[in-house]
Amino acid sequence: MTIHQNLIAGEWVGSDAINNINPSNTNDVVGDYAQASAEDAMAAIVAAKAAFPAWSRSGILERHAILRKTADEILARKDELGRLLSREEGKTLAEGIGETVRASQIFDFFAGEALRLSGETLPSVRPNIGVEISREPVGVVGIITPWNFPIAIPAWKIAPALAYGNTVVFKPAELVPGCAHAIVDILHRAGLPKGVLNLVMGKGSVVGQAMLDSPDVDAITFTGSTVTGKRVASASIEHNRKFQLEMGGKNPFVILDDADLDIAVEAAVNSAFFSTGQRCTASSRLIVTEGIHDRFVAAMGERMKHLVVGDALKADTHIGPVVDQKQLDQDVDYIAIGKREGARLAFGGDLARRDTPGFYLQPALFTEATNRMRISREEIFGPVAAVIRVRDYDEALAIANDTPFGLSSGIATASLKHATHFKRHAEAGMVMVNLPTAGVDFHVPFGGRKQSSYGPREQGKYASEFYTVVKTAYTFG
Numbered sequence: 001m002t003i004h005q006n007l008i009a010g011e012w013v014g015s016d017a018i019n020n021i022n023p024s025n026t027n028d029v030v031g032d033y034a035q036a037s038a039e040d041a042m043a044a045i046v047a048a049k050a051a052f053p054a055w056s057r058s059g060i061l062e063r064h065a066i067l068r069k070t071a072d073e074i075l076a077r078k079d080e081l082g083r084l085l086s087r088e089e090g091k092t093l094a095e096g097i098g099e100t101v102r103a104s105q106i107f108d109f110f111a112g113e114a115l116r117l118s119g120e121t122l123p124s125v126r127p128n129i130g131v132e133i134s135r136e137p138v139g140v141v142g143i144i145t146p147w148n149f150p151i152a153i154p155a156w157k158i159a160p161a162l163a164y165g166n167t168v169v170f171k172p173a174e175l176v177p178g179c180a181h182a183i184v185d186i187l188h189r190a191g192l193p194k195g196v197l198n199l200v201m202g203k204g205s206v207v208g209q210a211m212l213d214s215p216d217v218d219a220i221t222f223t224g225s226t227v228t229g230k231r232v233a234s235a236s237i238e239h240n241r242k243f244q245l246e247m248g249g250k251n252p253f254v255i256l257d258d259a260d261l262d263i264a265v266e267a268a269v270n271s272a273f274f275s276t277g278q279r280c281t282a283s284s285r286l287i288v289t290e291g292i293h294d295r296f297v298a299a300m301g302e303r304m305k306h307l308v309v310g311d312a313l314k315a316d317t318h319i320g321p322v323v324d325q326k327q328l329d330q331d332v333d334y335i336a337i338g339k340r341e342g343a344r345l346a347f348g349g350d351l352a353r354r355d356t357p358g359f360y361l362q363p364a365l366f367t368e369a370t371n372r373m374r375i376s377r378e379e380i381f382g383p384v385a386a387v388i389r390v391r392d393y394d395e396a397l398a399i400a401n402d403t404p405f406g407l408s409s410g411i412a413t414a415s416l417k418h419a420t421h422f423k424r425h426a427e428a429g430m431v432m433v434n435l436p437t438a439g440v441d442f443h444v445p446f447g448g449r450k451q452s453s454y455g456p457r458e459q460g461k462y463a464s465e466f467y468t469v470v471k472t473a474y475t476f477g
């Protein structure tokens, strides 16, 4: 039995391991992955702290070369890594390979950003003095990631952290250690000095908590649930450290009377059900104006008949399994809650049996929902969506914004007036016109408002705001 070990201070270590299970077939063990202890997490933090002075002063060409090499290897192995991703997380092979390519693009982008970090030079308000504003690395960055994007989210946190000269302690979600181990192995072989990047796989309550409790972690970037995000926030305030949170969403997708029906249905199906609805940018509130409501619901029903739920690795599968039993139970509970609240389960929502034991759920669409129901207010994180009928655009916008979350917000319309107004007035970090609420570029900022996010944006050149600190230097003469 090969154990995929943790990387601490440049050494692969760890003998206690757990099985990584395929949600499409629970008899299939993807591999054995070491479980770090709290002491391992502390050792990783010590190693990252020791490696920081040299790495923070390393040449930008060295960082550029390592990130480029990593991007190239991920791309060259996209089919193998995409398969590993689909096998451990359950998104379809096409989605798994697509996410792997995106991870390569992110490393490539930040390889370039390592060369482009710039500052400002200004005259002082006092004579014969110059002012320079520069950005410096923060120090040891703790990275805590969720299971739903096992390669892209680690990539978009690790790449900028390293590009800007920080050292890293990385804790992936326990459910998906495979992709995390693979990219750390690639980065390690690409030439990172010892201790610059440390991998500690294991339980959030143990390994993650040890990171939160350490005064030697200078910044923490987190993606996951609101509950854990708040824990990260309070522990970080305690230590006066920088932190960045990407949490849930309850993203609205508005469909107006004048929408192109095909575009609206395709975008809604994608937003609500692709990646099994397990995206923070998924839409689970479809807000539809009266004139198109019945046609839209009928077309959704027709489209949903052709969605194949099955083994993530099979070529004809559109929607893979739910990630695990706990998440499946949560999805099924919300379907029951929706019915109890008086929404009508119009299509789907049944557990499905396939050739192999897995967590299969038919996508569910509720109609006659209101925005007050729990299925419209709480993040379900599964293939479950609700149609909310509204009179007109004004009511649609008000309901779209009536949520504690604010990550992504979409609209299907042929009206320039409504599209323009929606872009200005949607209370969300990202707005989509005639596009699904999920599916974003890798070179521009990603993040939300309200309960969805906290701190500077991730991705694109805006990432430097989190992974650097600003210094202002004055020189006389």
Ligand code: NDP
Pocket: 144, 145, 146, 147, 148, 171, 172, 173, 174, 175, 202, 203, 204, 205, 206, 207, 208, 209, 212, 223, 224, 225, 226, 227, 228, 229, 231, 246, 247, 248, 249, 279, 280, 327, 330, 379, 380, 381
């Ligand atoms: P969590 O917030 O528990 O997990 C996210 C990460 O935080 C994981 O790596 C987890 O570790 C870690 N973690 C857990 N507890 C602690 C802690 N005390 N200290 C530090 N780190 C910790 O989310 P779940 O994976 O349990 O998912 C639950 C719900 O969260 C989902 O149903 C969904 O609603 C939402 N979610 C939202 C995501 C988003 O992108 N917005 C992504 C994932 C989930 P480990 O898992 O190894 O225990």
